[in-house]
Amino acid sequence: MSESRFLPNFESIAPFSRLSDSGILDSGESPMSDEAVLEALRYMMLTRVFDDKATSMQRQGRFGTFSSVRGQEASVVGAATALDPVKDWIVPQYREFPALIRHGYPIENFALYFMGNPKGGTIPPNVNMLPMQISLAAQIPQATGLAWGLKMQGGDGVAITFFGDGASSEGDFHESLNLAGIVKAPVIFFLQNNGWAISTPRENQTAARSFAERAIGYGVEGVIVDGNDLLAVHEVTARAVAKARAGNGPTLIESVTYRTGAHNTADDPSRYVDQQELEKWQQKDPVERVKNYLRSRGIWNENLELELLDSCAAQIDAAMEIARNTPLATSEALFDHVYAEPPQRMLDQKHDWAIRNGGDR
Amino acid sequence: MIEAIRECLGQEMEADNRVVVIGEDVGVLGGVFRATDGLQARFGKDRVVDMPLAEGVIVGSGIGLAMSGLRPVIELQFLGFGHQAFHQIGQQVARLRYRSQGRHALPLVIRSPFGGGVRTPELHSDAFEAFYTHTPGLKVVAPATAYDAKGLLAAAMESDDPVLYLEPLKGYRLTKDEVPDERYTVPLGKLRIARAGADVTLIAWSAAVNVAERAAEELSEQGISVEVLDLRSLNPLDIDGISESVSKTGRVAILSSKSASTVWKHQSSASLLLILLIR
Numbered sequence: 001m002s003e004s005r006f007l008p009n010f011e012s013i014a015p016f017s018r019l020s021d022s023g024i025l026d027s028g029e030s031p032m033s034d035e036a037v038l039e040a041l042r043y044m045m046l047t048r049v050f051d052d053k054a055t056s057m058q059r060q061g062r063f064g065t066f067s068s069v070r071g072q073e074a075s076v077v078g079a080a081t082a083l084d085p086v087k088d089w090i091v092p093q094y095r096e097f098p099a100l101i102r103h104g105y106p107i108e109n110f111a112l113y114f115m116g117n118p119k120g121g122t123i124p125p126n127v128n129m130l131p132m133q134i135s136l137a138a139q140i141p142q143a144t145g146l147a148w149g150l151k152m153q154g155g156d157g158v159a160i161t162f163f164g165d166g167a168s169s170e171g172d173f174h175e176s177l178n179l180a181g182i183v184k185a186p187v188i189f190f191l192q193n194n195g196w197a198i199s200t201p202r203e204n205q206t207a208a209r210s211f212a213e214r215a216i217g218y219g220v221e222g223v224i225v226d227g228n229d230l231l232a233v234h235e236v237t238a239r240a241v242a243k244a245r246a247g248n249g250p251t252l253i254e255s256v257t258y259r260t261g262a263h264n265t266a267d268d269p270s271r272y273v274d275q276q277e278l279e280k281w282q283q284k285d286p287v288e289r290v291k292n293y294l295r296s297r298g299i300w301n302e303n304l305e306l307e308l309l310d311s312c313a314a315q316i317d318a319a320m321e322i323a324r325n326t327p328l329a330t331s332e333a334l335f336d337h338v339y340a341e342p343p344q345r346m347l348d349q350k351h352d353w354a355i356r357n358g359g360d361r
Numbered sequence: 362m363i364e365a366i367r368e369c370l371g372q373e374m375e376a377d378n379r380v381v382v383i384g385e386d387v388g389v390l391g392g393v394f395r396a397t398d399g400l401q402a403r404f405g406k407d408r409v410v411d412m413p414l415a416e417g418v419i420v421g422s423g424i425g426l427a428m429s430g431l432r433p434v435i436e437l438q439f440l441g442f443g444h445q446a447f448h449q450i451g452q453q454v455a456r457l458r459y460r461s462q463g464r465h466a467l468p469l470v471i472r473s474p475f476g477g478g479v480r481t482p483e484l485h486s487d488a489f490e491a492f493y494t495h496t497p498g499l500k501v502v503a504p505a506t507a508y509d510a511k512g513l514l515a516a517a518m519e520s521d522d523p524v525l526y527l528e529p530l531k532g533y534r535l536t537k538d539e540v541p542d543e544r545y546t547v548p549l550g551k552l553r554i555a556r557a558g559a560d561v562t563l564i565a566w567s568a569a570v571n572v573a574e575r576a577a578e579e580l581s582e583q584g585i586s587v588e589v590l591d592l593r594s595l596n597p598l599d600i601d602g603i604s605e606s607v608s609k610t611g612r613v614a615i616l617s618s619k620s621a622s623t624v625w626k627h628q629s630s631a632s633l634l635l636i637l638l639i640r
Contacts, residue, residue, distance in 0.1 A: 089428075091425075118459070118462060119462060121459075121460050121461055121462045122461070122462040122463075122464065123461050123462075123464040123465070124464075125464065130428065130457075130461070130465070131457070131460040131461045131465075135448060135452050135453070138421065138448060138449065138452065138453050140421070141417060141418040141420075141421020141422045141424070141425065141449065142421050142422070142424045142425040142428070142453065143425060144418065144421070144422050144425060145421065145422030145423060145424060145425020145426045145427075145428070145429070146425030146426070146428045146429050147425070147429075148422060148425065148426065148429075149425060149426040149427075149428070149429025149430065149431050150429045152381070152407055152426075152429070152431065153429065153430060153431070159425070171415075171417055172417055172418065172421060172449075175413070175415040175417050175418035175421075176418050176421070176422075178413055178415065178418070179412070179413055179415070179418050179422060182413060183410075336459075336462075336463075337458050337459045337461075337462050337463040338458065338459050338497050338498050339458070339498065339500075339522050340458070340466055340520070340521035340522045341520070341521075341522060343500075343550060343596060343597030343598070344550075344597060344600065344601075345597065345598060345600060346497070
């Protein structure tokens with residue numbers, strides 16, 4: 001062979017976008033109605049209210065370690081609003097608060113989970129989601145199998161799984177794309193490239209110019225989208241969902257965004273984030289961009305903003321109140337829901353534990 | 362024994378169309394040991410699927426298949442390669458029920474041959490059942506006879522708990538005993554008295570049961586009466602059954618095909634001692 005034909009030598013592709021940084025729509029038609037954009041914006045604002053509240057409670061010792069969505073609201077909400085909660089499944093990581101809430105997971109359960117109460121893991125019977133995933137990328141094969149199983153049984157539901165640029169270095173990511181391509185699983189791999197895996201920059205995850213182009217090697221379509229552009233994310237995800245529903249297989253979506261907050265409440269990004277870069281991304285704030293868009297449509301004003309903020313705060317306060325008033329888990333909760341039919345030794349241990357902790361059972 | 366496993370899979374697939382079999386080479390080849398021989402021809406390529414060589418996604422996608430309403434049976438070609446899927450088994454399969462607080466049951470069976478004795482290359486003969494017995498949320502079953510192989514597999518497939526079902530590589534062809542044609546189950550967590558005796562209890566599981574029976578035979582010539590217990594299930598462990606036997610004989614030994622220094626044998630003997638002492 002006279003030339004190295006397999007070196008990637010194509011130009012990197014600019015992310016698909018619809019809104020300018022200042023929120024002006026391009027000359028095409030909007031993929032979302034004004035009502036849908038308003039509803040999406042409310043989820044984005046709700047997320048910000050929750051993140052601020054939970055962070056402040058964490059500082060006071062009333063909430064556990066958790067990861068805020070800050071900076072990625074358009075990315076998560078744009079994807080979630082392309083789903084039908086009745087038949088589609090979400091297989092989350094842990095930074096997708098608004099997607100889970102829209103899908104029907106109660107806010108108080110989300111809060112309880114991060115307060116360390118196992119009850120928070122409870123998923124209501126009609127809510128199509130798997131539990132949040134802490135072991136990065138482990139959820140990706142599960143989403144693949146779930147989507148494949150839905151298809152096998154003749155349904156038209158799809159599964160979407162969320163993960164980050166860091167998780168895409170795990171074997172589970174690659175094994176899953178490979179399998180999904182083979183069996184044409186109706187799954188959407190939603191990769192949020194937020195620039196960071198805790199402190200490890202995106203450059204340390206791959207030499208590829210984009211994460212989306214890795215899809216090619218698995219016979220899967222890859223797409224890059226501006227993750228701070230609600231309309232673009234929604235449009236790209238809706239297309240991937242329609243394609244999967246029609247039996248045309250998986251899509252890898254790379255949503256290019258930026259984590260403007262910390263990795264989690266235990267993290268100190270000032271040790272590694274470049275201040276100028278951060279400020280550059282803060283200028284691209286996804287929430288402000290949607291507000292500007294709605295302003296350009298003539299349906300956004302200060303009164304509406306205050307009204308929405310009030311209703312978001314009331315909703316979060318009510319959920320936090322339920323979470324705070326939920327009794328702490330007893331140590332016996334360690335033994336519940338481990339098995340459908342628990343082994344006798346585990347029941348004995350639960351019994352002993354209860355007695356030692358002052359119970360009389 | 363391999364015929365018993367195959368017959369069970371066929372009967373369960375016949376009875377319940379939610380059962381799917383996935384694994385490496387399980388299709389046309391019928392598995393490298395032929396446990397799934399003929400199943401793809403009978404039930405089609407959608408229900409008996411040759412998977413890409415990636416244990417992590419084989420087990421991980423099995424979780425997803427179960428979530429979609431199916432009842433997958435996964436073949437791991439050798440337990441020694443199970444480490445490639447260990448995070449999915451230990452942290453995902455075993456914990457999904459707990460993590461979802463009972464919302465998601467995981468009716469999933471992972472079948473895998475393990476142990477030595479048939480001249481396989483390195484890694485193929487690994488016997489790492491101990492790792493899995495230390496994993497709450499998972500059940501671990503290890504039949505020693507063909508009869509139990511069929512009945513325990515049926516019980517494992519019926520269970521709403523995930524079960525790691527370990528098959529003795531050495532017993533696949535060597536172990537031959539009567540197996541009824543019809544479907545039946547052997548309950549998980551009940552040991553079998555392989556040989557009754559009065560002087561000492563010898564505990565074994567899987568391929569070691571046969572060794573224990575031969576040892577008991579030899580010792581009987583010296584006038585020592587050995588009771589051989591076949592655990593059948595490592596988790597749940599039949600403590601009552603063990604306790605009954607040891608109370609009778611007053612002595613206990615555990616036999617397994619493991620290195621002496623690092624093993625489940627010691628963990629189990631230690632916990633056994635503790636349990637018997639505090640009763």
